[in-house]
């Protein structure tokens with residue numbers, strides 16, 4: 140077994156869960172940007188704000204100093220919301236230009252619509268040693284050691300295979316893949332569709348409607364991914380169908396919970412205030428509509444979510460009626 144020094148950036152639910160899981164076999168340091176939050180983790184040996192009821196092992200180091208975390212690590216794992224990836228990659232370029240970087244954030248960058256690997260390439264240059272960790276994985280379950288399987292995708296197959304082997308554990312299974320675009324599109328768009336599934340379930344549309352939504356949603360994801368150069372089979376795997384099913388059906392999903400609350404008539408501001416976590420589907424819904432239209436890809440479900448979240452005050456029922464009145468096409 141090879142032991143590595145791993146720096147995890149982002150002390151929210153997912154960063155904490157991954158730090159905990161990897162600390163079973165590696166030397167892990169967890170960085171958070173808020174010194175007071177890190178002080179509370181140090182004092183209580185738990186992350187009561189983002190991942191309650193899970194004790195942090197004594198072997199897990201904690202810091203609010205970015206350079207301290209970055210300096211000695213063999214692997215830099217960025218698990219901030221997507222909004223923090225550009226800044227983290229830029230800081231790594233300055234402190235550790237030789238970085239091996241994996242990110243676990245999902246989404247399209249607000250404003251630019253860029254995928255995570257495009258952000259990283261702009262910050263670190265095109266030849267950086269890097270990849271994305273994604274797939275069906277609720278932090279609370281990984282933190283409890285429940286069996287989980289995810290994808291590590293990198294355009295350099297050797298990087299994906301090497302780090303998948305190093306990070307793999309029996310209860311956190313890691314499958315290597317070389318399709319970064321497919322893996323990232325799967326992870327980004329399933330969050331938008333989970334909001335739709337929450338709305339549908341919250342309005343009592345039933346199990347048939349949810350199955351239709353997941354299936355037609357997967358078709359939307361695959362159309363966009365292939366238009367951008369991804370592979371259709373990636374979307375049949377963990378990073379696509381696997382994560383879509385989990386997030387559309389599992390009530391641990393923050394994105395699904397946004398949809399459930401919209402169906403109750405709550406406003407987006409109220410919902411995000413109460414959630415206390417990031418729900419990446421909210422900003423990704425805006426960006427995916429622009430990206431899809433730029434590539435001539437039809438994504439009616441994602442467009443409906445965007446209308447509901449950011450549009451001209453149509454309620455869930457009107458948006459669903461609009462969708463149902465569309466002319467059916469070939470499957």
Ligand SMILES: NC(=O)c1ccc[n+]([C@@H]2O[C@H](COP(=O)([O-])OP(=O)(O)OC[C@H]3O[C@@H](n4cnc5c(N)ncnc54)[C@H](O)[C@@H]3O)[C@@H](O)[C@H]2O)c1
Nearest residue numbers: 150151152153154219220221222223244245277278416417
């Ligand atoms: N929670 C999960 O189950 C899960 C699983 C897989 C992937 N993800 C992805 O991981 C990413 C992080 O999710 P999370 O669940 O940990 O979120 P979270 O809301 O639980 O925590 C976010 C953390 O990041 C910090 N933060 C916010 N903006 C930041 C920024 N600009 N720079 C640095 N830190 C910042 C917050 O202070 C907080 O500590 C998201 O992209 C999410 O889609 C989450």
Ligand SMILES: O=P(O)(O)OC[C@H](O)CO
Nearest residue numbers: 274275276277392393394
């Ligand atoms: O809670 P969500 O909706 O952000 O989903 C968490 C993970 O992405 C599930 O794989």
